[in-house]
Amino acid sequence: MKISVALLSSYLYCSRKLFLEQVLKLKEPPKESLALGTIRHQIYDHINKKEKEIAVSITKKESLESIQNLYRQQYLGILREAILRNKKSINGLNLNILGIYKKIFPYVEEECLMRASNIFSFMESNNVFGEELWEKLTPKIMSEMKVDSEKLRLKGVIDQVYAYESCHVPFELKTGSAPSAGVWPSHRIQVVAYSLLLEEKFGRQIKEGFVFYLDSKEKRRIAINPFMKDEVTQITDKVVSILEGKELPDFCVNKNKCKSCGIRQSCYNENEISGLLSVIKSFT
Numbered sequence: 001m002k003i004s005v006a007l008l009s010s011y012l013y014c015s016r017k018l019f020l021e022q023v024l025k026l027k028e029p030p031k032e033s034l035a036l037g038t039i040r041h042q043i044y045d046h047i048n049k050k051e052k053e054i055a056v057s058i059t060k061k062e063s064l065e066s067i068q069n070l071y072r073q074q075y076l077g078i079l080r081e082a083i084l085r086n087k088k089s090i091n092g093l094n095l096n097i098l099g100i101y102k103k104i105f106p107y108v109e110e111e112c113l114m115r116a117s118n119i120f121s122f123m124e125s126n127n128v129f130g131e132e133l134w135e136k137l138t139p140k141i142m143s144e145m146k147v148d149s150e151k152l153r154l155k156g157v158i159d160q161v162y163a164y165e166s167c168h169v170p171f172e173l174k175t176g177s178a179p180s181a182g183v184w185p186s187h188r189i190q191v192v193a194y195s196l197l198l199e200e201k202f203g204r205q206i207k208e209g210f211v212f213y214l215d216s217k218e219k220r221r222i223a224i225n226p227f228m229k230d231e232v233t234q235i236t237d238k239v240v241s242i243l244e245g246k247e248l249p250d251f252c253v254n255k256n257k258c259k260s261c262g263i264r265q266s267c268y269n270e271n272e273i274s275g276l277l278s279v280i281k282s283f284t
Contacts, residue, residue, distance in 0.1 A: 002148055003239055005156035005193045008232065009186035011239050014257055015249040019242055020267060024276045028262030035089055036175075039104060041144065042082045043075075044159065044173075047111060048143035050074050055119060055134040064120045071112040079108050107175075107214055115141060139164045147197035153236055158194045168202055170194040170209040178213035183220045187211045189235060192228040246281050248273065 010018045020026045028034075054070055062070075083090070083100055090100055122137050123129065139162040148155035160171040172191055182188075191209035199206050211220045242249065251258075251267070258264050266272050 001240055001243070002150065002153055002155045003236065003243065005154055005190055005197075007239050007243075008154075008189050008193055008235050011235060011242070012186040012189060014252040014261070015238075015242060016252060016267065017261060017263065018239070019249050020263055020273075022243055023246070023280065024273070026263045026266050026276075030089065030093055031262065032093060032095060033175075035086065035093055035095065036100065036103060038089075039082045039086050039100070040107060041157075042085065043078055043104070043108060044111070044143040046078045046082070047075060047115075048141075050078070051115065051141070052134050055137060056130055058119070058123065058133060059130045061123070061129075062120075064116065067120050068113060068116040071116045072109070075108050075112050079104060107173075110214065110217070139169075147194065147201055149197055149200050152193075152196055152200065152232075153240065154193055154197060154232075156190075156194065156197065158198075161198065167204055168198050168206065170198060170206070172209075172211045173214055174211055175214050178211075178216050178218050178220065183211040183222060188222055188228075189232060191222050192224060193232045193236075195224050196229055196232060246277065248277060 007018065007022070010021075021028075054074060057070065058067065079101065083097060083104075087097065090097055118139070118141065119133070119137065123133055126133075126136060128136055142161045142163060143159065145158045145161045146156075147158060158170050159173040162169040162171065170191055172187055172194070174187060178184075183191075188211075191211060195206035195209050198204075207224055209222045209224060211222065212218070213220065258267075261267065
């Protein structure tokens with residue numbers, strides 16, 4: 001069994017909710033944050049595919065501003081297409097398309113400025129352009145990289161990977177508030193899990209990863225150590241046990257999590273949960 005790295009994060013957040021969603025197949029009702037997340041991931045996937053085209057088009061020295069405009073022109077088109085592609089789900093949630101555009105635009109603009117600066121700095125330092133610029137560009141920033149491993153029993157999609165000549169560095173992009181120091185535990189375990197998957201994929205040790213909190217524009221570093229890797233293995237074991245078992249985990253002790261949970265009513269409905277458990281157990 002290969003499980004999604006996202007399930008490790010879900011386990012740390014609430015093991016009971018993990019069971020309800022993955023075993024009993026309860027679903028949270030659609031909400032704005034999920035729609036925004038879907039659109040954002042589609043945008044980053046298409047952004048990655050445009051990187052080479054933009055780099056190759058720079059055939060002479062350009063100002064940082066002009067390179068930013070190249071990126072902005074491409075990215076705003078990608079943003080519009082992604083919103084139109086999801087128009088049905090946006091309307092289904094009674095959301096305003098212009099409002100969605102305004103909420104996602106700052107993230108796209110930030111990505112535009114970051115990638116343009118990366119290209120500009122490398123071009124200025126190495127005096128290379130066009131095809132040579134793309135071929136030699138370091139780091140190359142890859143979005144939505146798919147990784148999986150039978151050995152680790154994990155699979156997932158990494159938000160961004162910075163590819164250097166000697167190493168790869170995973171980045172997770174997160175909305176919402178950042179902790180006062182470090183990263184949230186669920187974010188840390190995701191980055192470490194992706195580091196293990198990258199090590200197997202490329203045969204290189206991964207020494208660090210990052211969580212970029214988009215709303216506050218804070219980049220938090222995680223130094224990878226063997227203890228963290230062991231923790232990923234232990235949590236993977238626990239998640240697999242939950243998915244293969246029929247034992248309902250206890251309620252979450254953090255009531256603030258319960259308040260924001262989309263399946264809290266079902267979670268506390270003993271009759272509904274008992275009925276679903278009976279159905280599941282009848283197939284074993």
